[in-house]
Amino acid sequence: MAQNGNARRILLGSVAALVVIAGGAGLAVKSMLDPDALRTKAIAAIEKQTGRKVRMGGLELHVFPTLSLSVSDVGLSDMAGGAYTDMVTAEKLQASVGLMALLHHEIRLEDLKLVHPVVHLERTDKGMANWRLSPTGAQATATADTKTTQAASDWKVQIGSIRISNADLDWDDQMSGSRGKVVLDHINLSDVDGAKPEIDVAGHNDSGSFTLAGHTGAINLTSTARAGWPVALQAAFRAGGQQVGQLAVDGTVADPDHMKGYNIRLDGNIASLKAIEAFVPGLSLPDAQRLSIKANVVDGSAADKEGSTPLLNSLHLDTGAVDAGQYLSGLTLQGLSVDAPGPKDAVTIRSQGTWQGQGLKLSGTLGSLQQVEQAALSHLADPLPLSLDLSGDPGSLRVAGTLGGSRAVVNVNATAGKLPLPNGAVIDHLEASTHLVSEDNGAHFQLSDIALKSTQVSLKGALDLSVHGGHAGVPLVSGALDASWVNADALMGNTTTTRADANTVAPANGKSSDETLPFDRLRKLDADLRLTVAQLEFEGDEYHNALTHISLRNGLLKVDPLQAEGTGRRLSGQFEVNASGSVPTVSGTIGTLVLPATWLESKAGLSNMVQGALQVVGEVHTQGNTATELRTAMTGHLGVSMVNGTVSGSALGELLGDAARGALGSGPIALRCFGLHMSMADKKANVDTIGVQTNALTVTGKGTVGMVSHDLDLHLVPQVMISGTGASVPLRVGGTLSAPRPKMDGGADGRYAIGLLLGGSDSKAAVDPCPATLKAAREGQAGPEPTTAAPKAKSSGAAGLLGNSKSSPDVKKAAGLLKGLGILK
Structure with missing residues (x-):
């Protein structure tokens, strides 16, 4: 028992001694640290580490219960040539100060809090970002004592954790074309100077709210070299009081400033793709519902080249209803599925929907994921195999072969029971086919074995397009079409227009009489086309052996002959429009x-x-x-x-x-x-x-x-x-x-x-x-x-x-x- 009593007396004495020592140390620290001197050291250290000018108001030190500081009116200048004077401003900064770190000329700030900060983020189209700091270009703060400034610049500032609330953030990213503004309700960053910083962000704008959580690799704002820099983030989006989507991003990025060297896995679902425009202004997205995506995206560009080239190593995409009217009027998809398990696997496409109120189904395959990407990047200079079948109420369309490349070959077959045309016209019982050959990397196209048969028209022929085959390198279209019969009245539909005032004189085509007519189009294309029609129905009359030849070269359009044999009359004529000069002539x-x-x-x-x-x-x-x-x-x-x-x-x-x-x-x-x-x-x-x-x-x-x-x-x-x-x-x-x-x-x-x-x-x-x-x-x-x-x-x-x-x-x-x-x- 005596031994226990002695132990308690020793422990109490030790605690008392520690309290006295701590209190004395606190008084000693407060007496040794001059707030103005510490402010000078902090400014010099930050300017050296960032290469930016720093603004700080008066600094106050607090010893109890822990050593802490507070600074009013804080600012960090924008990059050279930036749009703003300061990139970051805050009404007040508060943080705990690591006591032992001061002995090593280091100001270590924990639980750093910023009161109502305003942050402006910018990135140029070349990838120059204002959040990228450059210590080699440090801007010195002028002081009266140069030696004091040099001594202070030997110090450095380290941040362990950050707590921010009610922050205004705007961005202008010219590289991606995105710009916008949000309020960040809170930003919690821990282990900021560690190997695995944790991130917790919540924010909102006028249209919705979002959260972002996860971790990254070590944060280094002074270097773009981050080989294998890990990223693991989860984002969630809400609009109208409902969750509209979430996205998980997991992988590595070598250079996030220039969007290069990434290998990222995406896993997300979105209730409405259109709703994402509220969070990323400037986007124009299709109206797709219930979208689910899983993909592996990598950067296929060379490390020493500007820009990045996103490539897919795998893709699985499913959607609900998609309003595709912005791409093809009247087209609505009930669902779309695109699958490619690996880069060398074929891309499978399945969809169904309606066009102009009629049901459609699409199924088929493209080449491998790598082939699709290469064909897209080369604008079809690289070949792309495909086999697509479109069927539904209007009819069917099958396209099979290879697009692009030095020589592409595609067979096209189509059928339709009733195909609507403009002006209320229709084509009944349509059967059509052709053989398409593209050579010289798309510089030359041949449509051979053209065959079209329906109630209203029956024709055969061939067409040829040479992209640079005309005068002075303009496109050249040539060929011949021979029709057994053409019902022009049925194909034209209801062309009669009822006018509110039958006696109103209106300019042709709705154009002003003083508006320049598009004669210049005749100089942008050459043509040599021949059309024959064995039997033609036009304006209620029947004609036979109709023939016309259309030639266009260097702006000179000739239609000669134009002839047909009708009941009680013979059609004949010739026309010429010469737009080769500054003043076109018509005869x-x-x-x-x-x-x-x-x-x-x-x-x-x-x-x-x-x-x-x-x-x-x-x-x-x-x-x-x-x-x-x-x-x-x-x-x-x-x-x-x-x-x-x-x-x-x-x-x-x-x-x-x-x-x-x-x-x-x-x-x-x-x-x-x-x-x-x-x-x-x-x-x-x-x-x-x-x-x-x-x-x-x-x-x-x-x-x-x-x-x-x-x-x-x-x-x-x-x-x-x-x-x-x-x-x-x-x-x-x-x-x-x-x-x-x-x-x-x-x-x-x-x-x-x-x-x-x-x-x-x-x-x-x-x-x-x-x-x-x-x-x-x-x-x-x-x-x-x-x-x-x-x-x-x-x-x-x-x-x-x-x-x-x-x-x-x-x-x-x-x-x-x-x-x-x-x-x-």
């Missing part, structure tokens, strides 16, 4: 050409007045870079005609007056014949023949139209024929195409030559104007005749004309029309 000789009226009117910037097949003849020459210049310089003669079409009652009424327009109505009126012939010069079209005939109305005349201004000076004679009675009155139409102004046209004596014809089958009212109109408009060329007989006068007396209530309903309508023309009051 054409048209024996006979048939064009859709709506298409021709839209190109000419005219209203949708008539519908049907327009027969065009004549010769035209012009030059210029804009639509206005082309109209200004146009010369030649032109005739257009139509039989068995329709004419807009609204547009016709505009020419005859508001009251007449009301009587005619705004809808289409059956057109027996229409003809127009003109000569063009000095910005005017001198119209020598105008002829229109419907069942109830005939219009003849002549006049002028401004090619650019669209000014009208027309002399028309409309003639009404209702219930065997004819009446006419001359009109003079001024104004413009978009706003015609009709009025009665008096003769030289000021009188109006109003004609009123009653009865008699051989009267002038029975004269058919169509033969003379069509002959002039066709310049003597052959063409179809109207399928309906000309209206004939039948005796009915004047009572019908004057609106007898017992007459047919057409009589009242005729009376209204005559009043609109000014014949009746």
Whole structure:
């Protein structure tokens, strides 16, 4: 017992002695350490270690319960040429100080805390990062005592652990193209100067929050040489109160500043890929749901070369629904699976989804993972084997062979029960195939054995593309297509456009008349193409032995010949556009050409007045870079005609007056014949023949139209024929195409030559104007005749004309029309 008592007295005495010694040591340390001197030593040490200027406010030392310090207004300058004055600032810094380390000229800080720090991170496109510190370029702080400064710079600062809260972090990474800003709720770093620093970070921005935890290898901010530097991190992301994804990164990185020398394993899942854009601004990601990925990514670039080349050693990717509309309009995938267990294993692809509301399935293989990567990096200069099958409601497509390389060979086969085309058209019962050969690393392509057969078209042929085979190295397309039949009407679909204002004059293609037309495109491609069609259906007519040859070289486009044999007419013509000079020229000789009226009117910037097949003849020459210049310089003669079409009652009424327009109505009126012939010069079209005939109305005349201004000076004679009675009155139409102004046209004596014809089958009212109109408009060329007989006068007396209530309903309508023309009051 005595021995135990002695032991207790010795222990208590020892503890007391230690307390006295510690307290005395604390007083001694406080008396020996000058806060200003310690501040000077700290600044000099940090500047030497970082190569940056350091700003510190007043430093305070605290001895009890442990030796600690606090500093206000802390700042570390940005790199030379950086966007900010300081890379890091903080309102206050607090830390515990290692006492024994001071004896070795080392300021060791534990549990370092920063109050509201602001951090700006930058990296240039060359990989120069402002967080990379350079002690060799230390910036000395000017002091009065040089010896004191040099002595202080022999000290160094070490950090053991860091605790940060409420930090503002922004970054601008020009190397990856990412920039953004977040608030870091906390950053906890332990064993900072050890071999395995631990990381715990939580942050948020306006769109979501994230956490990051794990460890890395030893942190050395003054060196990029980190062979085998380990990384093991786990990230989690939340948005809208829900977890949207997590990602684990495990591996090594040699040079993280320049993104080089990595070997990383990725394992993650994301509820919505689009949601990741909230955390990494600047990305444009597809809308993929329930994405799961496992991959091994390595850097395939040489260590002495700038930049990195990510390569996959393995890949497993699964997704839920993917909205792929940004890549192909109307495409939605219900799921996508991509697998490659190793770098030499084939890449297997499986997917299913819908396109334009129709179900699709995709399955097949590409070459090995290495082959896919090499082909992508070389832009298909390296070969890529593939075998892909696409099937579904629209049909099937099989592509098999080898893409890229010095000589690629691919066979393509396709079928479709009903394939939709633009403008509402479709192709039925389609069977198509071709053999593609690419040579000289993609400089030369050949499509041989082209075969396409469907209800609407059947053709065979071959096409050749030489990327640098044209004049001055532009691409050259050549070949021949021979069709057994083509139903052009079915392939064009519904090309008729209904306009809100049928009499509005609009620039062709919606372009401004002063906008430069794309003639320069003709200088960027050469072509030599021949097309024959044994049987052609176009605008309701059938044609046989159609032939055209298109040649384009050095900006000179020639279409010669353009010919076909039709019912009652023979199509022929030739065109030339010479864009080789600064002022393009356009010329054409048209024996006979048939064009859709709506298409021709839209190109000419005219209203949708008539519908049907327009027969065009004549010769035209012009030059210029804009639509206005082309109209200004146009010369030649032109005739257009139509039989068995329709004419807009609204547009016709505009020419005859508001009251007449009301009587005619705004809808289409059956057109027996229409003809127009003109000569063009000095910005005017001198119209020598105008002829229109419907069942109830005939219009003849002549006049002028401004090619650019669209000014009208027309002399028309409309003639009404209702219930065997004819009446006419001359009109003079001024104004413009978009706003015609009709009025009665008096003769030289000021009188109006109003004609009123009653009865008699051989009267002038029975004269058919169509033969003379069509002959002039066709310049003597052959063409179809109207399928309906000309209206004939039948005796009915004047009572019908004057609106007898017992007459047919057409009589009242005729009376209204005559009043609109000014014949009746």
